[in-house]
Amino acid sequence: MSDRLTGGTGTSQIGGTEARSSRSLPVLLIPIAAVGAALALIPLWLGDSRVLMGVAVLGLAFACYTIGFNVIFGSTGQLFLCTGALAGIGGYGAAILADTVGLPIVVSILVATLVATFTGGLLSFVAVRRSLGVIFTGIVTLIFSLSFEALVFGLSHLTGGDTGRLIDSGTDSFLRDRIPPYYLMLALLLVFLLVHGLLRRSHMGWAFRALRDDELAAELAGVDVARYRVYAALIGAAMLGLAGSTYAFTEGRISPTTFGFGEVDVVVLVMLAFGGIGTLFGPIVGAVTFTIVDEILIEFGQLRQVAYGILIIALFLWMPRGVIPTVVSLWHRLRGLEGSSAAKSTDSAAENLKSVSGESQSAE
Amino acid sequence: MIANILDGIVLGLQFGLLAAGLTLVYGLGGVLNLAYGQMAVTSATIMVLAMDAGIPTWPAVGLGLLAGGLLGLLLDLTILRPVYRLRGEARVLLSLLLTLGVSFIVDGFLNWRYPLKALSLHIGGGAVEILGVPMRRGSLVASAITLVTFVGLFVFFQRTSLGRAVRSVIEDEEGARLVGIDPNRMLRLILVLSGALAALVAVTRAMVSPVDVQSGLSITVFALIVTVVGGLGNVAGALLAGIILGIVNVVAADLIGSYISLIILLGAAAVTILIRPAGLLGVKE
Numbered sequence: 001m002s003d004r005l006t007g008g009t010g011t012s013q014i015g016g017t018e019a020r021s022s023r024s025l026p027v028l029l030i031p032i033a034a035v036g037a038a039l040a041l042i043p044l045w046l047g048d049s050r051v052l053m054g055v056a057v058l059g060l061a062f063a064c065y066t067i068g069f070n071v072i073f074g075s076t077g078q079l080f081l082c083t084g085a086l087a088g089i090g091g092y093g094a095a096i097l098a099d100t101v102g103l104p105i106v107v108s109i110l111v112a113t114l115v116a117t118f119t120g121g122l123l124s125f126v127a128v129r130r131s132l133g134v135i136f137t138g139i140v141t142l143i144f145s146l147s148f149e150a151l152v153f154g155l156s157h158l159t160g161g162d163t164g165r166l167i168d169s170g171t172d173s174f175l176r177d178r179i180p181p182y183y184l185m186l187a188l189l190l191v192f193l194l195v196h197g198l199l200r201r202s203h204m205g206w207a208f209r210a211l212r213d214d215e216l217a218a219e220l221a222g223v224d225v226a227r228y229r230v231y232a233a234l235i236g237a238a239m240l241g242l243a244g245s246t247y248a249f250t251e252g253r254i255s256p257t258t259f260g261f262g263e264v265d266v267v268v269l270v271m272l273a274f275g276g277i278g279t280l281f282g283p284i285v286g287a288v289t290f291t292i293v294d295e296i297l298i299e300f301g302q303l304r305q306v307a308y309g310i311l312i313i314a315l316f317l318w319m320p321r322g323v324i325p326t327v328v329s330l331w332h333r334l335r336g337l338e339g340s341s342a343a344k345s346t347d348s349a350a351e352n353l354k355s356v357s358g359e360s361q362s363a364e
Numbered sequence: 365m366i367a368n369i370l371d372g373i374v375l376g377l378q379f380g381l382l383a384a385g386l387t388l389v390y391g392l393g394g395v396l397n398l399a400y401g402q403m404a405v406t407s408a409t410i411m412v413l414a415m416d417a418g419i420p421t422w423p424a425v426g427l428g429l430l431a432g433g434l435l436g437l438l439l440d441l442t443i444l445r446p447v448y449r450l451r452g453e454a455r456v457l458l459s460l461l462l463t464l465g466v467s468f469i470v471d472g473f474l475n476w477r478y479p480l481k482a483l484s485l486h487i488g489g490g491a492v493e494i495l496g497v498p499m500r501r502g503s504l505v506a507s508a509i510t511l512v513t514f515v516g517l518f519v520f521f522q523r524t525s526l527g528r529a530v531r532s533v534i535e536d537e538e539g540a541r542l543v544g545i546d547p548n549r550m551l552r553l554i555l556v557l558s559g560a561l562a563a564l565v566a567v568t569r570a571m572v573s574p575v576d577v578q579s580g581l582s583i584t585v586f587a588l589i590v591t592v593v594g595g596l597g598n599v600a601g602a603l604l605a606g607i608i609l610g611i612v613n614v615v616a617a618d619l620i621g622s623y624i625s626l627i628i629l630l631g632a633a634a635v636t637i638l639i640r641p642a643g644l645l646g647v648k649e
Binding site: 132134140146147150154302 | 396443446453456457458460461462464465466467468469470471472473475476479581585588589592621622623624626627630631633634637638641
């Protein structure tokens, strides 16, 4: 949906997808660079406070998680309720490999990411093979999340159980400084954005859109639906594992709540739903918004959860497509109504609305 | 071994009762109520507050059951209205997300206002020996209540015309509408019933161990797992799945240890879903 945000006016809707992929690289790179530049300025503003920088790093980590979840759920409609668990495999895995086994930090991050990638791919493979629908995929991955949580509590000599585990590796490096971790996570985020953006323009992006809009039609047109679902899960899980392990090293301490279902999965779902499921920049909008909202609500303690509940309900009742797509299509409609020669532009606004809702139909 | 199996059955009956209210609402309305555990906890809190206010135990429990039913009615009248307008998977997904929101609101409120309240119902008297195994009286009373409830549910669905009407909607909503049954009224009835069942879950659990305001999520999760294993919409399946999973859990806990037993329980549920997506007693669509 980035093309619509960056001024794609829906000139030729029929050839819309074609136009999208043949467009030159700058159309993709410029907005990503703009996001990067804007986020790079944040330390100038919050850099004095260790606490606030910590919040900002966590916000970036959540943006990364949301992109990973978006690649899996937004692109191919697989409801993976194990975002936290896959990130946790990365986080706990890397911490154990670095501290207990004694591998270098970079190697342990890579190995843990590989394990998370493989796990995500396996879950998707099983779900695809058994042709589980959205709900059953959700339940199976939820069961996986709970098993992971039980394992974290159970293997307390490795994970520190309830109280969590301190990570010794990297203690005196830039990873625990005040500002460098922020730029590390930001770099990761920009890479993820770029990967997702390129993915959308590649043949894989075509396949994703086709199978999400109409699975049967895609299958009939020769798209190997099963294979592309697994691809999406592999890429998304790799992002989750990488983000989780990197975050673990910058934080220096991980506990079950760092990667818990309620603390990660639910929040990621809300962030993505807010920003717009399946969109390129929606995860950033959602993550930034909710990181700020969370900071504002922090003094309300338990009532913060009430606020989250109300937000979830309001969001899915009135803007099931996400706030950004809703605002964009509203803007298009207003512009369409304003134009006095109207007929043509109204048409294109209507087309736009249709294509927006078409794109998110299966995601709902 | 006999002791394990008896313990497993006691736990399994609890699991079965947990799932009954959830599975009915799903089977009838395609609504996956993730606030189910919170309904149980809210009812439990109301019982505690009533007892604190000096109301004797059993009238307070009655009040809690009534409150559970009203909560179900409230859900039906408010948050589920827009859900009913959708069909198929979209309906399940929206109901799941909206009730997740409700569960957050309820959890947040209870943890803020009544963080330390917990319902426990002590059943006096010593252990009772069954097949040579001493069993706690509380567990036995809880199991008896569960069994009576299931018998009541079966009689309701098999013998009464209202119960048959509900079943006809589960089997074929359009067909039921054609013979003059209003699916929405049946759904409202089942939501009230489901709320009361959630409250009953709190009561029977409280006879074995305290039900605190934090237990909502775990109640929902276990109810969901048992529901899925038993077959969505299938009360008999919920009972069977509950007992099997209960025995699996207790035996695994005895042989291996507690946290692995939870993983084995979850694994058993996952394997069942993968082998028989329709559930143990489900019919393939």
